[in-house]
Amino acid sequence: xxxxxxxxxxxxxNRCIEKGFLKPCxxxxxxxxxxxxxxxxxxxxxxxxxxxxxxxxxxxxIAEDIVASINDRNSMLESIEIAGPGFINxxxxxxxxVTLLKEPDMLKSRFGESSIGGGKRVLVExxxxxxxxxxxxxxxxxxxxxxxxxRILEASxxxxxxxxxxxxxxxxxxxxGRSIYYRYRELFGEEEAxxxxxxxxxxxxxxxxxxxDRDGNEHLHRKPDxxxxxxxxxxxxxxxxxxxxxxxxxxxxxxxxxSEKELYRNEGVTRLIEELMDKxxxxxxxxxxxxxxxxxxxxxxxxxxRETGEPTYFAADIGYxxxxxxxxxxxxxxxxxxxxxxxxxRIYAGIQAIGRERSALHIILVQLVNLLxxxxxxxxxxxxxxxxxxxxVLDEVGRDAARYNFLMRRSNSHLDFDLELAKKQSNExxxxxxxxxxxxxxxxxxxxxERGFDIPGYDDVDLSLLKxxxxxxxxxAIDRFPxxxxxxxxSLEPHRIPFYSNDLASSFHSYYNRNRILGDDAxxxxxxxxxVKNVGLVLGNALRFLGVTAPERM
RNA sequence: GCGCCCGUAGCUCAGCUGGAUAGAGUGGCAGACUUCGAAUCUGUUGGUCGUAGGUUCGAAUCCUACCGGGCGUACCA
Numbered sequence: 322x323x324x325x326x327x328x329x330x331x332x333x334x335n336r337c338i339e340k341g342f343l344k345p346c347x348x349x350x351x352x353x354x355x356x357x358x359x360x361x362x363x364x365x366x367x368x369x370x371x372x373x374x375x376x377x378x379x380x381x382x383i384a385e386d387i388v389a390s391i392n393d394r395n396s397m398l399e400s401i402e403i404a405g406p407g408f409i410n411x412x413x414x415x416x417x418x419v420t421l422l423k424e425p426d427m428l429k430s431r432f433g434e435s436s437i438g439g440g441k442r443v444l445v446e447x448x449x450x451x452x453x454x455x456x457x458x459x460x461x462x463x464x465x466x467x468x469x470x471x472r473i474l475e476a477s478x479x480x481x482x483x484x485x486x487x488x489x490x491x492x493x494x495x496x497x498g499r500s501i502y503y504r505y506r507e508l509f510g511e512e513e514a515x516x517x518x519x520x521x522x523x524x525x526x527x528x529x530x531x532x533x534d535r536d537g538n539e540h541l542h543r544k545p546d547x548x549x550x551x552x553x554x555x556x557x558x559x560x561x562x563x564x565x566x567x568x569x570x571x572x573x574x575x576x577x578x579x580s581e582k583e584l585y586r587n588e589g590v591t592r593l594i595e596e597l598m599d600k601x602x603x604x605x606x607x608x609x610x611x612x613x614x615x616x617x618x619x620x621x622x623x624x625x626x627r628e629t630g631e632p633t634y635f636a637a638d639i640g641y642x643x644x645x646x647x648x649x650x651x652x653x654x655x656x657x658x659x660x661x662x663x664x665x666x667r668i669y670a671g672i673q674a675i676g677r678e679r680s681a682l683h684i685i686l687v688q689l690v691n692l693l694x695x696x697x698x699x700x701x702x703x704x705x706x707x708x709x710x711x712x713x714v715l716d717e718v719g720r721d722a723a724r725y726n727f728l729m730r731r732s733n734s735h736l737d738f739d740l741e742l743a744k745k746q747s748n749e750x751x752x753x754x755x756x757x758x759x760x761x762x763x764x765x766x767x768x769x770x771e772r773g774f775d776i777p778g779y780d781d782v783d784l785s786l787l788k789x790x791x792x793x794x795x796x797x798a799i800d801r802f803p804x805x806x807x808x809x810x811x812s813l814e815p816h817r818i819p820f821y822s823n824d825l826a827s828s829f830h831s832y833y834n835r836n837r838i839l840g841d842d843a844x845x846x847x848x849x850x851x852x853v854k855n856v857g858l859v860l861g862n863a864l865r866f867l868g869v870t871a872p873e874r875m
Numbered sequence: 876g877c878g879c880c881c882g883u884a885g886c887u888c889a890g891c892u893g894g895a896u897a898g899a900g901u902g903g904c905a906g907a908c909u910u911c912g913a914a915u916c917u918g919u920u921g922g923u924c925g926u927a928g929g930u931u932c933g934a935a936u937c938c939u940a941c942c943g944g945g946c947g948u949a950c951c952a
Binding site for chain 2: 352354357358361365367370373374380404405406407408451488490491492494608625626628631634637659660662663664665691731733737739753754756757758760761764765769772804817823824830831833834837839846874875
């Protein structure tokens with residue numbers, strides 16, 4: 322509906338220009354919004370006001386010209402009003418509203434999809450947790466955020482690939498190997514003190530036991546450096562396997578895993594550094610190489626090759642991003658924990674230095690999760706081995722509730738996640754509200770069948786029977802769904818979908834409590850059945866975008 | 876110190892990229908099941924949008940300063 326009205330306005334403005342009412346100019350984007358007040362119409366536009374400054378003319382006068390030139394071929398409009406400083410308010414005819422139900426009924430599970438992406442290739446990189454321990458709840462929020470952004474973009478005409486960057490090189494990996502090694506020695510009674518700086522978690526000892534069960538004591542006689550390498554590799558692979566399984570149980574899958582170690586092996590990092598040197602973005606100071614990120618707005622230059630001759634993590638990361646673009650992606654999305662925000666200017670400097678547009682990279686920061694149990698904070702630290710794993714959360718609160726809770730908030734705001742609250746199967750838990758509406762509708766459909774109704778399609782019902790305000794509200798809400806998904810895709814904001822779903826579920830519950838769907842009047846019942854069926858369809862589609870199940874009964 | 880994020884109802888949060896009289900949920904209070912699912916619904920209570928300036932037809936939204944909370948500020952990843 323929004324788009325139909327915007328088109329109507331655009332045509333009219335062009336006509337005004339032809340007739341000389343308005344001076345030729347480049348049109349501002351035509352916005353059509355939902356007014357807060359019902360008395361301001363079903364939709365409203367402020368074009369007259371935005372044109373006013375360009376045209377140097379009074380907004381109300383412009384609005385009048387535009388309204389006079391509108392050609393409502395399809396008889397959508399009940400009336401148009403000009404209000405306040407120059408708003409154009411549209412009132413849509415009731416019999417036009419109901420025709421919009423044709424679309425969801427035809428498109429079914431594809432209702433909500435669009436082609437705004439135009440086939441652009443997008444890489445979404447997310448989670449990318451170091452394989453030094455199992456995923457914990459902090460990773461979970463980034464995981465669902467990335468997953469849902471990928472789902473939305475896929476539905477919006479983008480060609481999407483999901484990637485996990487494995488930091489399987491560097492100090493933390495060595496530390497992992499050492500940690501397992503010392504636990505391994507303990508198993509054979511080598512009781513030196515377990516180093517403080519090593520990973521303390523119980524899972525380290527588990528890994529050590531696995532190696533003992535497989536290889537016995539053979540690593541005891543190796544030189545520590547050789548043993549570290551073996552233990553590192555084993556730990557990394559084993560932990561990655563666990564991570565993959567946990568994510569899958571959480572409904573999150575990847576198309577590719579990109580290994581940092583591979584990047585080094587393929588000379589990706591050396592080639593990158595050479596490129597930066599060739600382009601003159603790098604200077605030498607003693608034995609270290611500095612990248613002039615300040616040329617791109619960073620507040621200080623950054624080291625890319627250490628005194629020791631080893632490239633930094635940063636160097637590898639630019640190399641990794643170069644690889645993303647070299648693989649042909651038009652748009653790259655990184656989902657990061659908010660604690661990495663300081664890193665943003667430097668990575669932008671990196672991609673600009675390799676000749677890419679800033680606008681091709683979108684970094685989404687996901688704020689940290691405050692884990693609570695009954696309102697009391699739960700302390701977490703990977704190093705100390707104190708944390709609640711993703712697996713534990715899944716086992717305790719379930720996948721649907723966990724996902725929904727993470728998706729309800731803007732990723733940019735801090736999130737309290739209360740384990741007890743998320744676990745409750747009651748009205749305190751918003752996921753059930755939407756699911757319940759879906760299940761309830763499914764139940765109505767079942768009852769209807771039992772009573773001998775068919776489930777009608779668009780052409781089999783008399784839509785003029787939909788007269789109630791609540792019914793119009795539902796029709797309007799259904800019609801809005803594609804706009805919500807599109808807005809969500811453009812802004813990369815998944816949280817809009819839970820909010821919309823909640824509103825739609827609320828309108829439905831309210832309608833249901835006030836009116837009978839299946840009553841004495843067979844024709845009316847069939848029409849209402851049709852309406853409600855489409856509400857269920859949209860709720861189902863919305864939940865699918867969120868990766869949450871849409872139950873038929875619960 | 877510097878940088879980023881956040882500050883909206885008692886609590887948890889939306890606010891459609893600058894629009895008209897600021898909204899939900901939750902909590903409190905009062906109500907609705909012999910009829911399609913009460914995990915539901917209806918009504919009511921509740922706000923100087925952190926503070927002070929500025930930009931303009933118009934600001935919770937943009938700019939500046941300050942206050943409060945979080946997170947960064949490595950030749951770690």
